[in-house]
Amino acid sequence: MRRLFPVTDQTVTTDSGGKPLEAPGELGTSGAGGHAAADREWSLDELADAYAYPEPGPGEPRPWLRANMVSTLDGAAQHDGRSQPISTATDMRIFGTLRGLADVVVVGAETVRLEGYRPARARAEFAGRREAAGQGPAPAVAVVTASLDLDFSLPLFTSPLVPTLVLTGAAAAPDRVATAQQAGAQVVIAGDGMGVDPARAVEALAGLGHTRLLTEGGPRLLGQFVASGVLDELCLTVSPMLTVGDAQRIAGGPSVAVPQRFVLASLLEEEGFLFTRYRRP
Numbered sequence: 566m567r568r569l570f571p572v573t574d575q576t577v578t579t580d581s582g583g584k585p586l587e588a589p590g591e592l593g594t595s596g597a598g599g600h601a602a603a604d605r606e607w608s609l610d611e612l613a614d615a616y617a618y619p620e621p622g623p624g625e626p627r628p629w630l631r632a633n634m635v636s637t638l639d640g641a642a643q644h645d646g647r648s649q650p651i652s653t654a655t656d657m658r659i660f661g662t663l664r665g666l667a668d669v670v671v672v673g674a675e676t677v678r679l680e681g682y683r684p685a686r687a688r689a690e691f692a693g694r695r696e697a698a699g700q701g702p703a704p705a706v707a708v709v710t711a712s713l714d715l716d717f718s719l720p721l722f723t724s725p726l727v728p729t730l731v732l733t734g735a736a737a738a739p740d741r742v743a744t745a746q747q748a749g750a751q752v753v754i755a756g757d758g759m760g761v762d763p764a765r766a767v768e769a770l771a772g773l774g775h776t777r778l779l780t781e782g783g784p785r786l787l788g789q790f791v792a793s794g795v796l797d798e799l800c801l802t803v804s805p806m807l808t809v810g811d812a813q814r815i816a817g818g819p820s821v822a823v824p825q826r827f828v829l830a831s832l833l834e835e836e837g838f839l840f841t842r843y844r845r846p
Contacts, residue, residue, distance in 0.1 A: 566607050566655060566840075568615075570832035604835065606655075609690045612662040615831065616800070616842070618777045628771040630671075630778040631798035632787050633663050634815040638805060641812035642784055646679055651804045655835050660781075663800060665691035667704045667779035669730065669770055673786035674710035677721065682706065684725035701727055704779070707753070707770060708732065709786055711760040713741035717748035725749075730773075732766050734759045763793035788818030791825065798844045799827060805837035 607615075618629055636642055637651050644650040652660075664670060664685055672682060687702035695702065706721060707730035715722075715731075722729050722745075731745045734756035742752050753773070755766040770778060780787060790796045801815065827843035834840070 566833055566835040567604055568831070569834050570829060609658070609662060609665075612659060613666060613691065613694060615833070616659070616662055616666060618666060621776070626771075626776045628767050628776045628778055629797050630767055630780065630790065630795055631663070631800060632780045632782070632790070632796060633660060633800045634782055634787065635802040635804055636815050637808050638803070639807050639809065640814050641808040641810065642782070642815045643812050644808050644810075648680070651806050651808065652802070653804070653836070653838050656802045656804075656838065656840070659800070659802070659840060661688070662691075663779055664704055666694070666777060668700060668775035668777040669705045669707050669779070671707045671709060671732075671766070671770070671778060671780040671786070673783045674708055674712075674715060675785065676781065676783035677708055677715065679783075682708075682721050683719075684721055684729065685727075687726055698777075700777075703727060705730055705775070707766075707775075709761050709766065711737065713737055713745055715745070717744055717750070722748040722750050730770075732761050732769065734761055763789045764795050767795050782815070784813040784815055784817040788816040791816050792818060792821055794825070796845070798830070798842060801841045801843065803839040803841065 618631075621627065634642060635648050635652050635656060637644075641651065642648065665688055670685060676682070685703045685706055692702065703726045705727045706725065708715065708721075709732045711734060713731065713733055717723075728749060728751045731750045731752045732755045733742070733752060735754050736757070736759045737754075745752050753769050755769045756762040767778065780790060787796075826846065828846050830842040830844045832839060832841050
């Protein structure tokens with residue numbers, strides 16, 4: 566992997582033979598032509614530094630909602646209904662890193678059903694960072710659902726390291742709410758009707774102390790976050806594949822009145838895959 570943006574000054578180190586090397590992942594100026602740093606596998610610590618959440622400002626910590634999605638060159642967010650076929654091993658390492666940094670992973674019910682979601686696990690590689698940040702051993706998973714039409718016998722609900730959250734509306738069916746609670750889930754009301762209000766969901770999670778938010782979709786949920794203006798950051802992997810077909814885009818739903826402009830924060834590359842970060846201005 567190598568960093569394409571932002572371009573930074575060269576930091577010189579040496580290898581075991583004393584030969585100068587460029588800083589990991591940075592663009593250097595070796596030779597007259599100025600060549601990019603050599604491709605190599607980044608450590609999880611380097612990835613965690615590259616994807617660190619913004620430092621909280623003074624006063625109450627502001628929630629920061631980032632999304633992590635993958636898309637092919639022709640805009641497909643899945644192939645045969647799943648994202649794995651268009652992903653790569655490095656994309657999955659970044660996926661794990663983003664989880665390792667988050668307080669909570671927010672996901673739509675349909676994605677839970679299609680992707681076979683399991684509880685987030687504690688990883689020794691992130692234990693020190695999480696302890697220093699005042700986080701638990703693993704992020705909670707928060708499922709956004711209006712109907713609560715979920716299989717509450719799945720490990721996501723029966724054996725998570727930290728209780729799974731279920732975000733729903735005040736008008737949700739009482740029997741389904743009771744079933745979720747009996748399964749050990751924590752039900753969080755984030756809407757006045759059947760559905761969840763995206764802005765209310767962010768506020769409710771922040772009220773529980775979860776300010777480092779990560780959503781992994783699906784497209785409908787991401788579209789709702791975008792339309793509500795609460796998405797702060799998009800981590801998008803551009804996969805060098807073409808699938809054609811009628812797969813969903815990374816975000817779905819009604820279009821916004823005015824396209825929202827984000828700015829490029831960083832760009833990494835490996836074997837044709839582009840790992841981008843865009844932030845709201």
